[in-house]
Amino acid sequence: MTDYRAPLEEIGFALEVSAGMKDWSSLPGFEEAGEDLVSAVLEEAGKLASSVIAPTNRIGDEIGAKWQDGDVITPDAFKPMHQAYVEGGWSTLSADPELGGQGLPNTLSIAVTEMVTSGNMAYSLLSLLTAGAIEAINAHGTDEQRETYLPKMISGEWSGAMNLTEPAAGSDVGALRSKAEKQADGSYLITGQKIFITWGEHDLAENVIHLVLARLPDAPAGTKGISMFLVPKFLLNADGTPGKRNDVRCVSLEHKLGIHASPTCVMSFGDEGNCVGYIVGEENQGMRxxxxxxxxxxxxxxxxxxxxxxxxxxxxxxxxxxxxxxxxxxxxxxxxxxxxxxxxxxxxxxxxxxxxxxxxxxxxxxxxxxxxxxxxxxxxxxxxxxxxxxxxxxxxxxxxxxxxxxxxxxxxxxxxxxxxxxxxxxxxxxxxxxxxxxxxxxxxxxxxxxxxxxxxxxxxxxxxxxxxxxxxxxxxxxxxxxxxxxxxxxxxxxxxxxxxxxxxxxxxxxxxxxxxxxxxxxxxxxxxxxxxxxxxxxxxxxxxxxxxxxxxxxxxxxxxxxxxxxxxxxxxxxxxxxxxxxxxxxxxxxxxxxxxx
CATH class of the missing domain: 1.20.140.10 (Butyryl-CoA Dehydrogenase, subunit A, domain 3)
Structure with a gap:
């Protein structure tokens, strides 16, 4: 099987001509994004994608992610690969420096992501969903939620997942039936089932932070009555470390045409009536x-x-x-x-x-x-x-x-x-x-x-x-x-x-x-x-x-x-x-x- 070589000359040229690379350092916050730094980042990312990530692509396809009593087990080769990705700080490139990021342009980060994705598309979905969850929490969460969850998600130690689709609610998200009921302490109890949840459960991160769309009891019908909730796989101790397992489980994995190493999960929330979630943003504004x-x-x-x-x-x-x-x-x-x-x-x-x-x-x-x-x-x-x-x-x-x-x-x-x-x-x-x-x-x-x-x-x-x-x-x-x-x-x-x-x-x-x-x-x-x-x-x-x-x-x-x-x-x-x-x-x-x- 042919090895992948990161097309650094092509990527650099495209960034320069089509994406304003020489102008990056003129924007506030991007002053460090000069040509030498950009070139060094691309060079090292190319080595990671070609030498560490790409060799796992075929392995992941042949072995796939496995479900075992609610746990999802990834191929052995994925653990050292993910460790190299996290320890190299690759997930932190464009994130807010105040939360542990490097504050570099998203345009540079997307070029790095391309190489990682060419190396192993199934694996790359883990960081894609995590980055999206970071964006949503950062934009709509409370200061406490940002300070509690984002540093670990940005570092790659924790991952994120997006929970929209249900058996009766695909593209028509407004038809979803998952429920949320507010508790005296301000938290919510979440019940329902979600399908097609990419990297909803796995063994590469010590916690999975789910963003879940659900409906409050008195919510309007359709998309106007949807709220967003943060549901961690493990509830946090007082010191912010993962503690008790939350009432959220992966009940099965889909058997798919491709991306076999990316676990596509059926997630069940609140089977025991004790799935704790925290609202992100205002009630009934979840779809936005x-x-x-x-x-x-x-x-x-x-x-x-x-x-x-x-x-x-x-x-x-x-x-x-x-x-x-x-x-x-x-x-x-x-x-x-x-x-x-x-x-x-x-x-x-x-x-x-x-x-x-x-x-x-x-x-x-x-x-x-x-x-x-x-x-x-x-x-x-x-x-x-x-x-x-x-x-x-x-x-x-x-x-x-x-x-x-x-x-x-x-x-x-x-x-x-x-x-x-x-x-x-x-x-x-x-x-x-x-x-x-x-x-x-x-x-x-x-x-x-x-x-x-x-x-x-x-x-x-x-x-x-x-x-x-x-x-x-x-x-x-x-x-x-x-x-x-x-x-x-x-x-x-x-x-x-x-x-x-x-x-x-x-x-x-x-x-x-x-x-x-x-x-x-x-x-x-x-x-x-x-x-x-x-x-x-x-x-x-x-x-x-x-x-x-x-x-x-x-x-x-x-x-x-x-x-x-x-x-x-x-x-x-x-x-x-x-x-x-x-x-x-x-x-x-x-x-x-x-x-x-």
Whole structure:
């Protein structure tokens, strides 16, 4: 099985060109985030991901997490890996220094997380959910809750889990039935069952801090009557150390298509009537509070698509350079060559590479916007950055996770029959990648969020600003081929036409907008990805001309951008027609007609 090598040159270039790396140290609190420190962090993270984490990926897939009398046991190799991760302080990178964090940019942290996720996606979910829980408690918890729980969670000694889904309440969270009853001491007794709880129980941390959505007895119906509660696996002693076991249990693990080493738990709260929880935020504001955690997780899940696509790409390149099959097309010699010489294999490899780099650039830019939204000294700039981050978040999540599935599928195809058997390892990437489009709001929900809420936000100011930026940049991309310039311009104008069309629909055309949402998101992601790759290609061309940098890498950046814009973008541009087509062809068929006689 091919080893993973952290693509440090690519990650550093993407951070610099697409995520403002040279500007990080100018923001308050990020003064230490200079190029030398960033480079050192990325270098060490690459070593950890490649040498410590990546070797456990196959082990985790084959052994998986095991349930035993309510306990969840992870593979033996996971314990020293997690210890190295915690002792290295990797979970503390972007956290508040007052709570034990290092206070570095989230944009740097997301790059490190990408490498960890490429190393072992199943394991990376532990830190993803913990980071989201930290965000929610920090934003909505009391000072006492922050001081009591966050330092240990930030250090990685304790982990966090998000408990939303129930057997009768999936995407419709408002249908949940879990209950909470207030006690005289201000705590709450929690009862109910949650399903699909990622890393809800395990043996790598000494405590698990659950954030649980539940309903108070007199709460309004639907999402307006949901509150959020902090439920620790172990209640704390007076000195803050884990004490008595709380009345929360993992009653089973799901048997899944992939991510076998990530325990997906069925959690039961209050079987003995004594599950103690503490409200986070105000009563009946739980859904709003949970979105703090969910929005953080959505970008992280999008990153899973990039990470799994990167590893599948590296695996496929190594195989294509080694596998000998048939003579080269058009060559005089009839000797067999390695398959990387065949045009269709190159098309698949370049598709994997180009879409992965486009998705990476989108996510990095998204997180840089979040950093500016939190740290910029100018209020107007903070507002603009927040609007951009909100706009890009559903694209980061949905576009990137679709790319992860598509890239890992191409990896299987490149390996041929060898890819369909477990021996080569690429089947695991395909199996693992498939959950990401479902996680944290399915990609259809992300598309509805983009075409509904984000399109209309602030009168459309944010998508109009992004389109204006792209249009203004077109004349500056002097290194593009003539065909690339034509296709990029066509893509940007198609995106603008699609946005204006959907924006004009209003509430009366809401069904038409819903029908167009998924192709609209794909068009949006493809155009923004093409634009960011063109931006990178322009920088690469300038450095080549100036004799700077690695010529091989810089030439590849230009070729990759050209391939994406000329070979992949046109099919996305063509989505303008179905976007304008409305819902009639989707909705006119009778329900009974879907069934086969």
């Amino acid at each position: 509070n949970m979105f703090t955690m969910m929005n953080h997780a959505r970008i992280g899940v999008g990153l899973e698509g990039v990470a799994i696509a990167e590893r599948a790409y590296q695996h496929s390149v190594a195989f294509a350079r080694d596998r000998v099959q048939s003579a080269a097309i058009g060559a005089k010699s009839r000797d067999s060559v390695t398959i990387i010489h065949h045009p269709d294999v190159r098309r698949m490899l370049l598709t994997m590479r180009a879409t992965t780099e486009a998705a990476r650039a989108i996510i990095y830019r998204n997180v840089w916007a979040l950093d500016r939204a939190h740290r910029h000294t100018d209020a107007d700039e903070r507002a603009k950055a927040k609007g951009e981050a909100d706009l890009l978040t559903p694209i980061s999540k949905a576009y990137s996770t679709d790319i992860g599935v598509e890239a890992s599928s191409l990896a299987v195809q490149i390996h041929g029959g060898m890819g369909f058997v477990e021996e080569t390892g690429v089947a695991q990437y395909y199996r693992d990648s498939r959950i990401a489009p479902i996680y944290e709001g399915t990609n259809g929900i992300q598309a509805l969020d983009l075409a509904g809420r984000k399109l209309m936000a602030d009168g459309g100011a944010h998508w109009r600003a992004l389109i204006t930026e792209m249009k203004d940049a077109l004349p500056k991309f002097t290194s593009l081929t003539e065909q690339s310039a034509i296709e990029l311009k066509a893509g940007i104008h198609a995106l603008e036409a699609a946005a204006e069309h959907l924006f004009a629909n209003g509430f009366d055309g809401i069904v038409d907008t819903a029908a167009a949402a998924t192709p609209y998101l794909r068009l949006f992601g493809s155009v923004v990805g093409a634009y960011l790759l063109a931006e990178q290609a322009e920088v690469a061309a300038a450095r080549l001309q100036g004799g700077e940098g690695n010529p091989s890498f810089l030439k590849a950046k230009r070729t990759t951008a050209q391939f994406f814009i000329e070979q992949l973008l046109p099919s996305a541009t063509a989505l303008l027609a179905p976007i304008k087509g409305g819902a009639s062809c989707l909705m006119e068929m009778e329900e009974e007609s879907f069934a086969r006689n």
